[in-house]
Amino acid sequence: MAYPIKLDTMTPQRKDAARNWEHILTVARELVDEGTPLQLNDVARRAGLGVGTVYRHFPTPEALLETVATPCLETLAAQGEQALTHDDPWTAFADCLTRLVEGQVTDPALAKVAASAQDVLPRTAELKQQILATGAKLLDRARAAGAIHPDIDNADLVPLMCGISYATYVHSTDTDDRLAAARRYVDTLLRGLRA
Amino acid sequence: MAYPIKLDTMTPQRKDAARNWEHILTVARELVDEGTPLQLNDVARRAGLGVGTVYRHFPTPEALLETVATPCLETLAAQGEQALTHDDPWTAFADCLTRLVEGQVTDPALAKVAASAQDVLPRTAELKQQILATGAKLLDRARAAGAIHPDIDNADLVPLMCGISYATYVHSTDTDDRLAAARRYVDTLLRGLRA
DNA sequence: CCGCGAAACGGATAGTCCATCCGCATGTGT
DNA sequence: ACACATGCGGATGGACTATCCGTTTCGCGG
Numbered sequence: 368m369a370y371p372i373k374l375d376t377m378t379p380q381r382k383d384a385a386r387n388w389e390h391i392l393t394v395a396r397e398l399v400d401e402g403t404p405l406q407l408n409d410v411a412r413r414a415g416l417g418v419g420t421v422y423r424h425f426p427t428p429e430a431l432l433e434t435v436a437t438p439c440l441e442t443l444a445a446q447g448e449q450a451l452t453h454d455d456p457w458t459a460f461a462d463c464l465t466r467l468v469e470g471q472v473t474d475p476a477l478a479k480v481a482a483s484a485q486d487v488l489p490r491t492a493e494l495k496q497q498i499l500a501t502g503a504k505l506l507d508r509a510r511a512a513g514a515i516h517p518d519i520d521n522a523d524l525v526p527l528m529c530g531i532s533y534a535t536y537v538h539s540t541d542t543d544d545r546l547a548a549a550r551r552y553v554d555t556l557l558r559g560l561r562a
Numbered sequence: 563m564a565y566p567i568k569l570d571t572m573t574p575q576r577k578d579a580a581r582n583w584e585h586i587l588t589v590a591r592e593l594v595d596e597g598t599p600l601q602l603n604d605v606a607r608r609a610g611l612g613v614g615t616v617y618r619h620f621p622t623p624e625a626l627l628e629t630v631a632t633p634c635l636e637t638l639a640a641q642g643e644q645a646l647t648h649d650d651p652w653t654a655f656a657d658c659l660t661r662l663v664e665g666q667v668t669d670p671a672l673a674k675v676a677a678s679a680q681d682v683l684p685r686t687a688e689l690k691q692q693i694l695a696t697g698a699k700l701l702d703r704a705r706a707a708g709a710i711h712p713d714i715d716n717a718d719l720v721p722l723m724c725g726i727s728y729a730t731y732v733h734s735t736d737t738d739d740r741l742a743a744a745r746r747y748v749d750t751l752l753r754g755l756r757a
Numbered sequence: 758c759c760g761c762g763a764a765a766c767g768g769a770t771a772g773t774c775c776a777t778c779c780g781c782a783t784g785t786g787t
Numbered sequence: 788a789c790a791c792a793t794g795c796g797g798a799t800g801g802a803c804t805a806t807c808c809g810t811t812t813c814g815c816g817g
Contacts, residue, residue, distance in 0.1 A: 530729025
């Protein structure tokens with residue numbers, strides 16, 4: 368372990384470092400959006416920085432990917448909390464699920480982070496945990512209202528979401544097509560989930 | 563293009579070559595079953611053969627993977643044909659779908675080949691095409707019987723299957739757990755597919 | 758049984774990509 | 788302005804991939 372590696376998302380102290388940190392993140396976001404797999408070497412070249420700089424800020428591609436995905440995760444977490452205030456348990460659950468899947472389909476970073484079992488950043492783990500918890504709450508509420516088929520339990524939520532997002536990848540490479548497919552698939556899933 | 567590369571599954575003529583071909587396939591099957599990613603170099607070492615030998619028989623990991631998956635594909639194709647003879651359109655379709663998903667969950671090679679958009683071996687393309695066609699026929703029959711929700715068309719079949727198989731991967735790493743999850747997910751999907 | 762041409766083998770090696778390390782530059786507090 | 792800490796950058800070693808060609812093995816015809 369050569370560097371005092373930061374495994375959190377805190378921006379570094381020095382001004383140039385902070386600037387580079389942001390810049391790397393921007394470039395990484397662009398790469399993710401155009402579907403290119405995140406290679407730190409590649410990121411460095413595109414950012415006009417040395418490889419070492421990138422590796423210091425983000426020791427692995429996963430760390431960079433998780434940092435890129437963090438804002439989206441935060442949004443989803445907030446939306447989940449909000450869904451808990453809706454009146455109808457079923458639509459609250461259905462809407463939340465739809466949004467989660469749409470997020471994954473729109474953003475490859477999110478899809479990868481969601482599917483990965485272990486996280487390198489504590490912040491990511493925390494957010495995923497939180498989203499999972501509110502998802503479970505929404506599912507519990509819907510179940511309590513007698514709207515959920517007994518076969519499905521809370522642990523199935525994340526796999527099913529990831530499965531749908533993956534299915535849209537197999538279906539098409541075009542984002543619009545994938546979004547349309549995602550909606551149909553979620554609707555199908557919801558019909559199947561209903562008691 | 564240095565070698566007269568074989569892109570079909572024909573066993574080579576000479577005895578030693580045929581033996582090695584089989585041996586490579588056996589080793590590859592073992593690697594696939596234990597979840598190791600297929601690296602030709604690795605295959606060569608484990609088979610006690612030179613790298614060149616492996617690369618001559620199978621120019622890419624994909625070619626090897628597809629050859630490994632071929633017998634399973636053939637079985638699935640045959641089962642599909644058989645399903646067409648069943649009386650009830652819905653159960654014929656449902657049984658076929660269940661078997662296809664179970665195949666993918668049990669065999670990682672199958673899952674990868676199914677999800678890949680382009681095939682390197684003509685035989686693989688042919689078999690996939692055939693399975694797709696009978697799947698479409700089964701779905702058409704069920705639809706004609708008024709049992710299928712209008713949102714879903716034939717092109718959704720493969721993505722949904724791959725999605726479920728992927729979902730089980732996210733759910734668990736244990737094969738038995740994954741198989742159980744797969745059955746529940748297929749049932750859920752089928753409920754959602756029903757008109 | 759032997760010899761010969763074709764077929765197949767094997768591993769040395771070049772190319773590619775990834776990640777580390779450390780000498781140098783830049784920023785920051787005194 | 789100086790010194791120290793922090794960050795930068797790319798040369799470099801290590802791992803892996805895939806190719807090429809000199810050597811070996813096979814099997815057929817004499």
